[in-house]
Amino acid sequence: MPSRPLVGAVIAMSATLLVTSCSTTLKGNAVSVFDDPFSVAGMPATDGPTGMRSDPAGPSRVVLHTDDGDMDELGRQAISDIEEFWEANYSGTFDRNFEPVENLISWDANGFDDTEFCGDSTYGIVNAGYCLDDHLIGWDRGELLPALQRAHGDMGVTMVLAHEYGHAIQYQSGMIDEDTETLVAEQQADCLAGAYMRWVAEDKSPRFTLSTSEGLNSVLAAVIGFRDPVLNEDDPEVGVDEHGSAFERVSAFQFGFTDGVQACASIDMREIGQRRGDLPVLLPEDRTGELAITEKSVEDVVAALNTQFSPQNPPELSFKPSDCPDARPSPPVSYCPATNTITVDLPELEKLGAQAESDDGVSLATGDNTAYSVLMSRYMQAIQREHGGVTLDNAEAALRTACLTGVATTKLSKESSTPDGNTITLTAGDVDEAVSGILTNGLVASDVNGESVPSGFSRIDAFRVGVLGDQDRCFKRFD
Known part of the structure; x- marks a missing residue:
């Protein structure tokens, strides 16, 4: 200001x-x-446990290149749970059968193990992502997931992986294609993650719980944490790989949490423009x-x-x-x-x-x-x-x-x-x-x-x- x-x-x-x-x-x-x-x-705002259950259902997925540590166990449990949500909800929304991603892969961004993700070396890649070409999801177990868990708990990690799985759902369902603007794709994925988190909050998940007070607050904090950096008008990165502000991304998540999967397809450049209005995006x-x-x-x-x-x-x-x-x-x-x-x-x-x-x-x-x-x-x-x-x-x-x-x-x-x-x-x-x-x-x-x-x-x-x-x-x- x-x-x-x-x-x-x-x-x-x-x-x-x-x-x-x-x-x-x-x-x-x-x-x-x-x-x-x-x-x-529409749900009571209640305190309660948040995170992985003490007796979770067993994971249905394996992780390639795993170190068999706690982060990969949390990751594969999260993906297993997210897929159970989509198994139950995909066909009712998109009128076709759900197809899980082919593989899961993890890496340590600090490691020299020659791991590749989507054709690139994972050394120094502190990130998680969905690879369209190989139809797989991967994550950094060395830096990213531990930082997320420290800052936002188990559900911060699960939120990020639900967002990445949202990208797989977008392509599979035809919500987007390779010409879709990044800004739209990212906020739709935030919305789809919100729909999954509603399912967890309704106590339907066999692996995780989510309170609607402090637990959900931590999830929202994780969404805010992945906002776009604030750029000046002359910054060469302006308009490159734009995901959205914290205000925009939290709003998209809330659309999915409140109104379900069907709300996510309505997010397009026109809708984002209306939501953004005249709010400032770039610094002078x-x-x-x-x-x-x-x-x-x-x-x-x-x-x-x-x-x-x-x-x-x-x-x-x-x-x-x-x-x-x-x-x-x-x-x-x-x-x-x-x-x-x-x-x-x-x-x-x-x-x-x-x-x-x-x-x-x-x-x-x-x-x-x-x-x-x-x-x-x-x-x-x-x-x-x-x-x-x-x-x-x-x-x-x-x-x-x-x-x-x-x-x-x-x-x-x-x-x-x-x-x-x-x-x-x-x-x-x-x-x-x-x-x-x-x-x-x-x-x-x-x-x-x-x-x-x-x-x-x-x-x-x-x-x-x-x-x-x-x-x-x-x-x-x-x-």
């Missing part, structure tokens, strides 16, 4: 994620079975997209929101703690309805917005907009107060806040002027930072007491409703 004078030098602004700052979780019973904040795509040349978190930048963001939403009584902004008679603090940014005041703990907001460094290739997005999106969410609580007729301290309010923050995100993706002549604009990567924060700490999707719902899936879904909709839609959906 950049802040820049209308005339003069450009100052970069962006966003970050801090996992240690988190909201609490609301408990209770929702009022409608059709719009239940305590459900996940020589820009990082990061803006230092200072009193001035916070004031500029609030001023830009005033420009976009024009409330009759704009909220006051304070950097000093004060008592609030009708809401508990939710640092680093709190909103007090009684005084219509947004209170910012600037040092803690800076920490939330700091960019984390990671070299494991499977991490969440971090940056300044994880912090600024929380600030935006508290502003949108003020908008709810002015709207009237809604409660600000329950589960519906938490998801409504996420939804309205999505609306604000879309508005700030265009230049927003401030009274002193500056502009605030979201940049490429900012939305992914917001999505990562929504998943891990839930602050953007919390009520005025900082309480959220247990499902990151539901929080992100509410945010997407706002990104693709407007204020009226948020108030109607989360009333």
Whole structure:
């Protein structure tokens, strides 16, 4: 998100994620079975075991070039399970018989064992993939799978292999061909993996379990970890092998999880374009997209929101703690309805917005907009107060806040002027930072007491409703 004078030098602004700052979780019973904040795509949001069962069904597949270690055992169990799902669901969707992939192969990216995958040496290949020519699936057991398991558990590994198997399904069913855009193929595969994960969450898998709260949150984190890197407009990699942002890939996964396999074929360039809308995709040349978190930048963001939403009584902004008679603090940014005041703990907001460094290739997005999106969410609580007729301290309010923050995100993706002549604009990567924060700490999707719902899936879904909709839609959906 950049802040820049209308005339003069450009100052970069962006966003970050801090996992240690988190909201609490609301408990209770929702009022409608059709719009239940305590459900996940029609399923109860429940805690429970996630990962391989203690007594899983035996694997039906063998792995070529295996070292007989734990990673290959997890891989072949995952593929065996994914194939059982497709055996049960393929013919009902595609009106033909399912054909499993020919072989599975593993390698150690650090090894010198002359293993080849799809005609290439596997040395240094930290990846998993589907090879169309040989109709086989392979993975790196030395670096990739261990990193996925450390970061996201057994189901992070299974998610990636379900995505790769999705490519096999696409070609076999005729959903895509070799001329299909990579962006479409990748997001369809995310969607197909989502349909499989729904089957696991419904307790139909003989090998794995998946809770719909923290377990599903970990799977979504794995999806986010494989987002495209943020590129500048002059980067030579622009448009090459594009897979999609975290926002886009999580959305595709959620389509499959919610609506099943049949939803995946509807993902094409037109649909992706509609979902992407005017959200920024590339950074301007020589820009990082990061803006230092200072009193001035916070004031500029609030001023830009005033420009976009024009409330009759704009909220006051304070950097000093004060008592609030009708809401508990939710640092680093709190909103007090009684005084219509947004209170910012600037040092803690800076920490939330700091960019984390990671070299494991499977991490969440971090940056300044994880912090600024929380600030935006508290502003949108003020908008709810002015709207009237809604409660600000329950589960519906938490998801409504996420939804309205999505609306604000879309508005700030265009230049927003401030009274002193500056502009605030979201940049490429900012939305992914917001999505990562929504998943891990839930602050953007919390009520005025900082309480959220247990499902990151539901929080992100509410945010997407706002990104693709407007204020009226948020108030109607989360009333």
